[in-house]
Amino acid sequence: MTKRAETDHPVHELIASRWSPYGFSDRAVSRDDLCCLLEAARWAASSYNEQPWSYLIATRDDAEQFQRLLACLVEPNREWAQQASALVITVAARNFSRNGKPNAAAWHDVGLASGNISLEATARGIAVHQMIGILPDVARETFGIPDDHDAVTGLAIGYAADPTSLDDSLRQRDTSPRQRKRLADFVFTARWGQRSPLVE
Amino acid sequence: MTKRAETDHPVHELIASRWSPYGFSDRAVSRDDLCCLLEAARWAASSYNEQPWSYLIATRDDAEQFQRLLACLVEPNREWAQQASALVITVAARNFSRNGKPNAAAWHDVGLASGNISLEATARGIAVHQMIGILPDVARETFGIPDDHDAVTGLAIGYAADPTSLDDSLRQRDTSPRQRKRLADFVFTARWGQRSPLVE
Numbered sequence: 001m002t003k004r005a006e007t008d009h010p011v012h013e014l015i016a017s018r019w020s021p022y023g024f025s026d027r028a029v030s031r032d033d034l035c036c037l038l039e040a041a042r043w044a045a046s047s048y049n050e051q052p053w054s055y056l057i058a059t060r061d062d063a064e065q066f067q068r069l070l071a072c073l074v075e076p077n078r079e080w081a082q083q084a085s086a087l088v089i090t091v092a093a094r095n096f097s098r099n100g101k102p103n104a105a106a107w108h109d110v111g112l113a114s115g116n117i118s119l120e121a122t123a124r125g126i127a128v129h130q131m132i133g134i135l136p137d138v139a140r141e142t143f144g145i146p147d148d149h150d151a152v153t154g155l156a157i158g159y160a161a162d163p164t165s166l167d168d169s170l171r172q173r174d175t176s177p178r179q180r181k182r183l184a185d186f187v188f189t190a191r192w193g194q195r196s197p198l199v200e
Numbered sequence: 201m202t203k204r205a206e207t208d209h210p211v212h213e214l215i216a217s218r219w220s221p222y223g224f225s226d227r228a229v230s231r232d233d234l235c236c237l238l239e240a241a242r243w244a245a246s247s248y249n250e251q252p253w254s255y256l257i258a259t260r261d262d263a264e265q266f267q268r269l270l271a272c273l274v275e276p277n278r279e280w281a282q283q284a285s286a287l288v289i290t291v292a293a294r295n296f297s298r299n300g301k302p303n304a305a306a307w308h309d310v311g312l313a314s315g316n317i318s319l320e321a322t323a324r325g326i327a328v329h330q331m332i333g334i335l336p337d338v339a340r341e342t343f344g345i346p347d348d349h350d351a352v353t354g355l356a357i358g359y360a361a362d363p364t365s366l367d368d369s370l371r372q373r374d375t376s377p378r379q380r381k382r383l384a385d386f387v388f389t390a391r392w393g394q395r396s397p398l399v400e
Contacts, residue, residue, distance in 0.1 A: 188257070
């Protein structure tokens with residue numbers, strides 16, 4: 001299944017066709033592909049090249065570790081994410097390693113890295129569903145995440161399911177159209193809320 | 201100039217070839233291209249599809265607005281970013297619009313959107329240099345950013361300069377090799393710090 005964005009301006013195919021399925025098929029993502037997804041994260045930009053991201057990962061064939069990661073998700077996410085081929089908890093280092101000072105960009109830069117994962121996945125026909133709905137305290141306790149690091153998001157990684165194979169609730173979510181604000185609603189010039197002439 | 205990442209695993213050309221120049225040429229980025237970059241941001245994933253990002257933008261041919269944005273950068277960034285074709289301040293909405301509750305993913309999701317901008321730019325031969333080095337209070341006052349929003353980063357957008365046209369300091373920065381931690385340093389399974397067998 002594909003779910004291309006209906007864009008007002010042309011964008012690269014990877015960006016237009018990335019989406020976040022709730023339904024995943026049984027097909028496993030290969031170890032080689034997972035390495036490429038993580039390699040894509042590796043090359044994201046970051047403030048002072050700090051690379052504040054870490055990834056806790058398990059594949060479904062490692063049932064014990066997969067269940068430990070699944071337990072770090074809020075219950076509504078566990079229901080569908082248990083079908084993913086791999087699960088990830090992303091982690092941000094709050095402070096710069098070079099001087100111990102707070103890194104205001106830490107969570108932002110985890111977003112940059114995880115965005116690369118999503119696009120690399122899209123290029124490989126794989127889907128990633130990012131979730132803020134995790135239990136950070138459970139993740140910290142389960143995996144021993146240090147105090148100066150934060151669990152940020154969960155990632156469900158797999159091949160999107162054929163929607164006809166899904167129950168009504170998931171099928172409805174996966175086949176509903178993708179919607180966004182318009183550029184004029186969030187691109188401003190001169191003053192907050194003043195639509196930029198560039199996007200008129 | 202290109203500056204491809206030396207990857208340990210293959211990644212998509214857009215991800216491998218994205219980089220953050222300090223030197224920008226005089227060539228202007230077209231309005232059409234800027235719209236496509238912003239459109240790419242529009243289609244990023246976000247928690248509950250909140251789309252917490254906004255973009256304050258000016259092009260160099262709008263000298264007054266360009267200078268107002270330039271003044272929101274820390275001084276060392278102003279020196280080189282003044283050569284960019286367009287400047288942006290990214291802004292995050294701290295709370296969900298649907299219920300007013302804090303959105304823990306706000307800064308993270310601005311990162312997702314800005315990452316899309318960088319990759320769309322790369323696809324068009326354009327470069328984006330993201331900066332955490334901004335003056336958020338100046339941005340708030342200058343543009344009237346509301347209290348429940350945060351200025352997050354600056355973006356310098358343009359065509360990378362021919363390094364031979366740059367002074368020694370910028371040329372050195374733009375021609376130095378790109379370096380990253382190895383996957384084994386940040387991809388863990390079972391326990392924080394325990395290298396994942398997937399990336400061994």
